Amino acid sequence: MLNLPTYMDVAAAAKRIEGKANRTPVMTSRTANEEMGAEVFFKCENYQRMGAFKFRGAMNALSKFDERQRAAGVVAFSSGNHAQAIALSAKLLGIPATIVMPLDAPAAKVAATKAYGGNVVTYDRYTEDREEIGRNLAVKHGMTLIPPYDHPDVIAGQGTAAKELIEEVGSLDALFVCLGGGGLLSGSALAARELAPDCKIYGVEPEAGNDGQQSFRSGSIVHIETPKTIADGAQTQHLGQYTFQIIKRDVDDILTATDDQLVACMRFFAERMKMVVEPTGCLGFAAAREMKSQLQGKRVGVIVSGGNVDMERYSAFLAG
Numbered sequence: 001m002l003n004l005p006t007y008m009d010v011a012a013a014a015k016r017i018e019g020k021a022n023r024t025p026v027m028t029s030r031t032a033n034e035e036m037g038a039e040v041f042f043k044c045e046n047y048q049r050m051g052a053f054k055f056r057g058a059m060n061a062l063s064k065f066d067e068r069q070r071a072a073g074v075v076a077f078s079s080g081n082h083a084q085a086i087a088l089s090a091k092l093l094g095i096p097a098t099i100v101m102p103l104d105a106p107a108a109k110v111a112a113t114k115a116y117g118g119n120v121v122t123y124d125r126y127t128e129d130r131e132e133i134g135r136n137l138a139v140k141h142g143m144t145l146i147p148p149y150d151h152p153d154v155i156a157g158q159g160t161a162a163k164e165l166i167e168e169v170g171s172l173d174a175l176f177v178c179l180g181g182g183g184l185l186s187g188s189a190l191a192a193r194e195l196a197p198d199c200k201i202y203g204v205e206p207e208a209g210n211d212g213q214q215s216f217r218s219g220s221i222v223h224i225e226t227p228k229t230i231a232d233g234a235q236t237q238h239l240g241q242y243t244f245q246i247i248k249r250d251v252d253d254i255l256t257a258t259d260d261q262l263v264a265c266m267r268f269f270a271e272r273m274k275m276v277v278e279p280t281g282c283l284g285f286a287a288a289r290e291m292k293s294q295l296q297g298k299r300v301g302v303i304v305s306g307g308n309v310d311m312e313r314y315s316a317f318l319a320g
């Protein structure tokens, strides 16, 4: 049996990261409310430090390191937001960080991770296994490996965004959360089940990679090939052991969104709310829009998970 994190861990994480993570704004839009026939509250993690909610989980996990762990350092494998979240949290806490990234990772992401003080180790994604490299580094140098989602401290940290949202706006009827490996969704579910017990909780993943939906409906973790989608933060191949147990117990359903729907949301956020949101960050609102008829007159929370998107790619989406 896994020792699953609880709401108490989310509350403890909130205390631990207070003053370090941004308390991100909750935004509303008359246009969104009119379109939806509902009151929509957007929790804007695109304004989190390093541009995504992942700072919360990373900061919580690293803040719990003991002296030995702090001295030996942290290792993470990621080419995305988790890498930057670990590098920045480690820098703020004075802990050395090693990030394992593919040789062909976007130069901007490698540069951002190095700028936050991370020591980048590259690997060939076609011939080498990053998890093995990460684990070997951990064993050889006594470093602590912090995975991007399947870790109790990461889950608890991610849950602090939904906690802040509900504490700020009051109870919700529905909450829409972007879903990759499930750290954000399981943490949000722990918070929402405690603070808004009747709230329906929905995870939303890219239609091309609906392993979470298949897992939720079949009752066991389904593995898929890396999905082809513009939602690069949700190109995970499977849920985690911890995240799946919590999702199975506390989440009401898993929905999907197409790339076209994500682009339409990206445009909506840019045009109507003057905000830059990355494709993955649009998943929640994209699914809420499709469920409009069931949300009439309701109070709806949407977690906007991040805003890290290359400007050339972003302008191509908006122009397209």
Ligand SMILES: *Cc1c(COP(=O)(O)O)cnc(C)c1O
Residues within 6 Å of the ligand: 052, 053, 054, 080, 081, 082, 148, 149, 158, 178, 179, 180, 181, 182, 183, 184, 185, 233, 234, 236, 278, 280, 281, 305, 306, 307
């Ligand atoms: C990582 C990430 C997700 C998915 O989070 P999980 O905890 O893996 O489900 C969603 N949006 C953004 C912006 C991310 O960086």
